[in-house]
Amino acid sequence: MVDAVRRLGAATSGTISDLGAMARFLLKVVRDALTPPWRLLNVVDEVYKLGVLSLLIICVCGLAVGMVLGLQGYNTLERFGATQSLGAVVGLSLVRELGPVLTALLVTGRAGSATAAEIGTMVATEQLDGLRMMSVDPVDYVVAPRAVAMLLVMPLLTALFIVCGIAGGWLVGVRLLGVDAGAYMTSLEHAIDLRDDLAGSLVKALVFGVLVGWIATYRGYTSAPTSAGVSAATTATVVVASVSVLIFDYLITALWGV
Amino acid sequence: MSRSPGRDLLVGVFVLLGLGAIAYLSLAVGGASWQRRGGLTLVANFDELGGLKTRAPVVISGVKVGQVRAIGLGDDFRARVTLDLDPTLKLPADTSASIVTAGLLGDRYISLQLGGDPKLLANGDTLNFTESAVLLERLLGKLVHNMGTTDKNSQ
Numbered sequence: 382m383v384d385a386v387r388r389l390g391a392a393t394s395g396t397i398s399d400l401g402a403m404a405r406f407l408l409k410v411v412r413d414a415l416t417p418p419w420r421l422l423n424v425v426d427e428v429y430k431l432g433v434l435s436l437l438i439i440c441v442c443g444l445a446v447g448m449v450l451g452l453q454g455y456n457t458l459e460r461f462g463a464t465q466s467l468g469a470v471v472g473l474s475l476v477r478e479l480g481p482v483l484t485a486l487l488v489t490g491r492a493g494s495a496t497a498a499e500i501g502t503m504v505a506t507e508q509l510d511g512l513r514m515m516s517v518d519p520v521d522y523v524v525a526p527r528a529v530a531m532l533l534v535m536p537l538l539t540a541l542f543i544v545c546g547i548a549g550g551w552l553v554g555v556r557l558l559g560v561d562a563g564a565y566m567t568s569l570e571h572a573i574d575l576r577d578d579l580a581g582s583l584v585k586a587l588v589f590g591v592l593v594g595w596i597a598t599y600r601g602y603t604s605a606p607t608s609a610g611v612s613a614a615t616t617a618t619v620v621v622a623s624v625s626v627l628i629f630d631y632l633i634t635a636l637w638g639v
Numbered sequence: 640m641s642r643s644p645g646r647d648l649l650v651g652v653f654v655l656l657g658l659g660a661i662a663y664l665s666l667a668v669g670g671a672s673w674q675r676r677g678g679l680t681l682v683a684n685f686d687e688l689g690g691l692k693t694r695a696p697v698v699i700s701g702v703k704v705g706q707v708r709a710i711g712l713g714d715d716f717r718a719r720v721t722l723d724l725d726p727t728l729k730l731p732a733d734t735s736a737s738i739v740t741a742g743l744l745g746d747r748y749i750s751l752q753l754g755g756d757p758k759l760l761a762n763g764d765t766l767n768f769t770e771s772a773v774l775l776e777r778l779l780g781k782l783v784h785n786m787g788t789t790d791k792n793s794q
Contacts (some may be wrong), residue, residue, distance in 0.1 A: 422642065427645050433653045472668065537657020546658045547668070571694070573668050583661070 406520075406599050413521040420526050427530030430511050431492040435538060438491055439484060443542040446483060447549025450474055454550075455558050467560050468569030471550030476578045480543040482630050485589035489539060489622040493597040495525050497618040500601025501611035506545030514535060517545075524598045527577075532587065539586035581637045589626050595620045657767045678705065679724040681747070683736045684717045689772025691738055691747040697722050698750045706729060707749065722749065730759040734770030774792060 454470040480535030500523060503509050509519040547569065554560040572577065597618045685691075688710065698703040705724035713719035722736075733754030738747055762765075 424649050425647060428653070429650045432657075436653060436656075475670075476664070528789050535655075537654065540657055540660035540664055543664060544673055571696075575665055579665055579668075581653065615710070 383566065394592040396438035401601075403595070403599055403626065405621050406602070407540065407595055409520055409572065410525050410595070414520045414525040414529050415525055418521070420522065423522070423526035424533075425528050427526050429440045429494070431488070431527075431530050432534035432538065433493045433610030434490055435534070436541070437550060438487060438625060439538045439542050440545045442483065442487055443480075443545030444549040446479055446542075447471060447546030447551075448553045450479075450552035451550035451558070455554055455560065464554075464558075466562040466566070466568045466572075467550070467554045468565040469555070469572035472547060472569040472576065475543045475546040475550075475572055476563050477634075478630070480540050480546065481582055481585035481589060484539045484586065485535065485626045486623055487618055489593050489597075489626065492531070492534075493593045493622050494619050495595075496531075496597040497601035497604070498611055498615045500518075500524065500527075500598060501614040502603055504602065505608065505611055507606070512540050518596045520602075524602060528591075528594035528598050531597070532590040534592070536586040539582065543582070577637075581633070584637065585630065585633050588594065588629055592625050592629060593622045596625065654665040658659065677728075677740050678726045679726060679728055679760075680708070680762055681722045681730075681760060682763070683720050683722060683769050684713055684765070685720060685736075685738060685771045686716075686717055687738075687771040687774065688720070689738060689740075689747060689774050691720070691772065693748070695746065695748045697749045697751065699728075699753065704751070713742055720749070723732045724778060730760045731766075734760060734766060735765045735770065737770035738772035740772075 390489040427551055450471045451467065454467050458464045458467060458470065500509075503519075503523065509523065512519045512522060549567060551562075553567050555562045600618045600621070605611045678701075691708050693709065693710055695707045696703045697707065705722055707720055708723040709721040711719045711721075724730075730751070733756045734755040735752045735754065737750050737752070739750050741745055756766075783785065
């Protein structure tokens, strides 16, 4: 009995000290990112790895999600004779929820896991210790550019996902099912508000960018210097980042009031 | 690390694509626009809006000529609706505005009927002739009430 209570206490204090370590890590990354040297070329390289290489999967998934929304929305709206509002259904779902959330989940799987594995391998092969020996701060040189690139990439990928999704809905709704093209675009434009919907969507994308970049780099940086440690760091990144993206999605939606 | 120019170009193209997508969403889809600035602004007071919202269209003979910019409560506790119209419109001073519904249960919008006054409305003027929204519930209530009284009369 006492043992169980002790274990509970250990787990609680472990969680709290873990959160504290994460917060201190974030503070250090932010400070290193904001103070010179800025390592802009490293950021460009990371934007290539996180953004350009994720472009294809984002566009394909966006198109597929838009097409499914068009099909499902059409079948439901047809019962009420309201297929004219198909554009509003597709656009609002994409802009408010599916765009930012699915983009964040895809980027977590595609780029967040790779980032964690890369940094974790650097830890395991003592490359970060090598940097330290040359008195190069590994957080400044390796971690900060990746976190900054993740923050920059997420809104851009989200916007591209939404545009591809709208195009996918247009393909199915207008080309395949015969909704009027003008009605599709008009109901879309009429339903989506700049401040409530689009600004909220970009805020979500920015928050998710911070979250995924933070979790991926932290897990990689603190991984145990073994092959099992790297694999555990990668798994933890995908799981923790996905769950926190979904939780923060609810919180932002509730606070933003959309 | 040696720089590869091809990779930098791809990053540049990617950033431009992303910014283009954000611009397309906010301008074409979100309805942010600078072209509407300098439009004709008119004010109309109504007794009942019946669910009219901002960004609802304003039409003349079914053609969209502007949209509702703001809705507020006036000093006389009537709804004060600010309309944002195409600046090239020349509307006579006795133009009237009515709130109508697209279909039986559709969205509310404002329809303008032109009068014959030779004087024209200027920016910031108030429309004097307005027709409020017809509330279907109230209409049904009235109908049921009237049916009740006619039944009594016939007995």
